[in-house]
Amino acid sequence: MKRIGVFLCHCGTNIAAVVDIPKVAEEIRKLPNVVLVAENKYCCSEPGQVDIVKAIKENNLDRVVVSSCSPRMHEGTFQNAIAQAGLNPYMMEMANIREHCSWVHAKEPEKATAKAIDLVKKAVFKVAKVQPLFEDYIPVTKKALVIGGGIAGIQTAIDIADCGFPVILVEKESTIGGRMAQLDKTFPTLDCSA
Amino acid sequence: MVVAAQHPNITLLTYAEVEEVSGYIGNFEVKIKQKARYVDMKKCTGCGLCETKCPTKVASEYDLGLGKRPCIYKPFPQAVPNKPIIDAVNCKKLVEGKCGVCAKVCPTGAVNFEDKDEYITEKVGAIVMATGFDLFDYSKTYGEYGYGELPDVISGLHFERLANASGPTGGKIKRPSDHKIPETVVFIKCVGSRDDVKGKTYCSKACCMYTAKHAMQVLEKIPNSQAYVFYMDVRTPGKMYDEFYNRALNQGAQYLRGRVSKIFQQGDKLIVRGEDTIIGQQIEVAADMVVLATAMIPTHGSDKIAQVVGFSTDKDGWFTEAHPKLRPVETNTGGVYLSGSCQGPKDVPDTVAQASAAAIKVVALLSKDQMATNPRISVVDEAKCHGCLVCKGVCPYKAIDGKVVSERAHGHTIERTVASVNTGLCQGCGACTVACRSGALNLKGFTDEQILAEVDAACL
Numbered sequence: 001m002k003r004i005g006v007f008l009c010h011c012g013t014n015i016a017a018v019v020d021i022p023k024v025a026e027e028i029r030k031l032p033n034v035v036l037v038a039e040n041k042y043c044c045s046e047p048g049q050v051d052i053v054k055a056i057k058e059n060n061l062d063r064v065v066v067s068s069c070s071p072r073m074h075e076g077t078f079q080n081a082i083a084q085a086g087l088n089p090y091m092m093e094m095a096n097i098r099e100h101c102s103w104v105h106a107k108e109p110e111k112a113t114a115k116a117i118d119l120v121k122k123a124v125f126k127v128a129k130v131q132p133l134f135e136d137y138i139p140v141t142k143k144a145l146v147i148g149g150g151i152a153g154i155q156t157a158i159d160i161a162d163c164g165f166p167v168i169l170v171e172k173e174s175t176i177g178g179r180m181a182q183l184d185k186t187f188p189t190l191d192c193s194a
Numbered sequence: 195m196v197v198a199a200q201h202p203n204i205t206l207l208t209y210a211e212v213e214e215v216s217g218y219i220g221n222f223e224v225k226i227k228q229k230a231r232y233v234d235m236k237k238c239t240g241c242g243l244c245e246t247k248c249p250t251k252v253a254s255e256y257d258l259g260l261g262k263r264p265c266i267y268k269p270f271p272q273a274v275p276n277k278p279i280i281d282a283v284n285c286k287k288l289v290e291g292k293c294g295v296c297a298k299v300c301p302t303g304a305v306n307f308e309d310k311d312e313y314i315t316e317k318v319g320a321i322v323m324a325t326g327f328d329l330f331d332y333s334k335t336y337g338e339y340g341y342g343e344l345p346d347v348i349s350g351l352h353f354e355r356l357a358n359a360s361g362p363t364g365g366k367i368k369r370p371s372d373h374k375i376p377e378t379v380v381f382i383k384c385v386g387s388r389d390d391v392k393g394k395t396y397c398s399k400a401c402c403m404y405t406a407k408h409a410m411q412v413l414e415k416i417p418n419s420q421a422y423v424f425y426m427d428v429r430t431p432g433k434m435y436d437e438f439y440n441r442a443l444n445q446g447a448q449y450l451r452g453r454v455s456k457i458f459q460q461g462d463k464l465i466v467r468g469e470d471t472i473i474g475q476q477i478e479v480a481a482d483m484v485v486l487a488t489a490m491i492p493t494h495g496s497d498k499i500a501q502v503v504g505f506s507t508d509k510d511g512w513f514t515e516a517h518p519k520l521r522p523v524e525t526n527t528g529g530v531y532l533s534g535s536c537q538g539p540k541d542v543p544d545t546v547a548q549a550s551a552a553a554i555k556v557v558a559l560l561s562k563d564q565m566a567t568n569p570r571i572s573v574v575d576e577a578k579c580h581g582c583l584v585c586k587g588v589c590p591y592k593a594i595d596g597k598v599v600s601e602r603a604h605g606h607t608i609e610r611t612v613a614s615v616n617t618g619l620c621q622g623c624g625a626c627t628v629a630c631r632s633g634a635l636n637l638k639g640f641t642d643e644q645i646l647a648e649v650d651a652a653c654l
């Protein structure tokens with residue numbers, strides 16, 4: 001038996017003003033393996049995260065769905081939160097009911113609610129199948145290559161080199177300087193450009 | 195420039211090009227071609243004697259053809275490194291076997307006609323692109339400006355060379371046709387920029403400011419001169435920028451809002467015909483020289499180097515950043531960063547800011563001894579893989595290669611090829627998983643089983 005916890009975020013009024021969250025909660029409670037459905041005004045906030053960590057521990061959850069904004073925005077936030085509760089950070093799915101739902105269907109709250117239910121349901125079904133994933137580690141060669149020796153390449157190379165790392169600066173012409181070396185004076189200060 | 199050349203941590207390879215890049219973030223291997231210079235960098239003292247004696251003079255690329263240079267040359271006197279190369283295309287000795295004057299006069303015997311291209315292989319953890327820009331060639335498209343055939347219609351960069359103290363005229367602004375000092379100079383902005391029909395849709399960003407600079411230079415350097423600027427808009431946001439433009443106005447630059455419809459030669463004047471949309475009238479200016487603020491475009495060969503290094507470019511060929519607001523100096527390829535105007539038109543302050551931003555990203559990477567990779571990457575089920583390597587062809591990150599595995603079957607050991615995913619290169623895009631007909635590839639975190647569960651959820 002899997003133990004899924006679902007956290008429904010209001011995102012202030014961003015989501016909750018359009019999507020009927022209590023209705024979503026009611027539907028999601030009926031799904032297999034779901035042992036907890038909780039709402040929060042801002043899941044990503046400090047107290048929101050503390051609630052998730054507490055809920056995981058108290059309910060012995062082994063995986064989580066966060067129904068909120070785009071994972072591009074807060075996937076890392078929630079991965080960290082569940083890791084704090086002792087879960088593998090990949091034992092989580094996000095349902096994007098903001099960008100994919102409340103924002104784009106702001107004028108059709110009923111349909112938006114139906115879609116939100118589908119999106120969360122999808123995440124619940126998927127999370128039932130996820131497995132812990134582990135990062136791999138690769139070594140890092142402590143040397144940089146800069147291609148192009150104009151003012152951009154020169155500045156980048158000097159900054160990296162000043163931090164103590166070796167840099168290879170490759171310029172296709174026989175001199176560095178790029179366009180700026182061709183200029184006379186440069187705006188806005190009008191000092192020389194060589 | 196000199197700081198970079200003398201920095202103990204910087205190896206400067208000029209007259210060199212990156213030919214091949216393999217590997218992945220933290221672990222690239224690059225092959226660099228050091229083109230033959232024909233001058234031994236160790237022996238040459240940069241005295242420049244050879245340059246004065248070379249009898250073969252050709253148009254100087256650096257001065258955009260406004261001046262001449264010998265075949266053994268430094269592009270400009272302050273070049274870094276301050277040592278010449280031989281232009282193998284025009285050098286008499288290299289082409290016809292005759293001459294060799296430079297080798298005779300060189301006091302250190304640095305000239306070496308036998309020099310060959312060399313290849314260097316280096317391992318690096320990060321790559322920064324800083325290949326810059328070129329200028330839009332208006333001559334092919336803009337007939338109204340004379341198709342590049344009127345000698346005194348020049349680009350802004352030509353103007354810079356004319357105004358530059360180490361340029362072909364020693365800093366005296368003289369027009370190319372007869373070296374007369376031009377008293378009336380017309381500037382035309384947005385040439386090839388902001389033109390979705392014949393040019394580029396974008397604004398080139400630096401030209402409003404450098405045109406104001408050029409107008410001031412004309413007014414300051416040439417007595418009794420007049421500077422007219424045809425413009426669509428004046429775009430000078432930036433610290434002390436609008437003030438700079440106002441200085442040009444106060445010094446007497448005359449700004450005319452409208453486009454130029456025709457430039458033609460009449461005697462020794464260039465007649466610039468255009469519209470002043472503010473007074474709503476056709477106007478004509480009899481000019482001695484016309485300067486076009488031509489659009490910035492990605493540097494010549496930038497598409498090729500983008501392919502070699504392995505990252506994407508946008509519709510205009512500029513290098514694409516990972517996110518326009520939040521990740522402006524990274525590319526979508528791990529370990530490859532963008533610095534300066536290769537990412538889009540920029541002036542020097544923006545370029546330098548971005549260059550330092552790219553550097554800190556690199557330093558953040560190089561400060562680590564090892565780095566964690568995203569585990570949501572593709573895995574091969576070797577039992578199911580037939581070794582067709584269709585996946586290898588579709589992977590945009592060159593992350594898949596074949597490998598040979600040996601296994602026991604029917605009492606024999608057999609060897610067969612299976613696909614193998616490089617965990618450093620794979621970006622988890624998933625393209626291979628749908629291409630694999632035997633279902634041997636799965637993206638961790640997005641496995642077939644997991645996706646089908648989502649489909650079930652939608653259907654049940």
Ligand SMILES: Cc1cc2nc3c(=O)[nH]c(=O)nc-3n(C[C@H](O)[C@H](O)[C@H](O)COP(=O)(O)OP(=O)(O)OC[C@H]3O[C@@H](n4cnc5c(N)ncnc54)[C@H](O)[C@@H]3O)c2cc1C
Nearest residue numbers: 148150151152172178179186187326327350534535541542
């Ligand atoms: C007419 C004119 C006037 C200007 N005046 C001003 C001004 O007054 N003030 C101001 O702030 N800005 C000015 N600018 C803008 C300024 O020139 C740019 O902001 C600046 O040069 C950008 O620097 P960069 O290093 O990105 O590119 P670049 O200067 O173009 O340097 C790129 C370098 O990369 C090299 N390169 C290219 N491809 C490769 C390759 N494949 N391998 C190796 N090397 C390669 C090139 O040879 C070059 O050396 C002016 C621009 C123009 C056109």
Ligand code: SF4
Nearest residue numbers: 248285287293294296
């Ligand atoms: S050998 Fe070539 S580079 Fe040397 S002086 Fe003659 S033409 Fe010039």
Ligand code: SF4
Nearest residue numbers: 387397398399401402
């Ligand atoms: S910076 Fe000014 S001149 Fe250049 S393209 Fe933009 S508007 Fe035109």
Ligand code: SF4
Nearest residue numbers: 589620621623624626
């Ligand atoms: S997931 Fe994308 S990047 Fe990874 S191996 Fe497959 S095609 Fe290549």
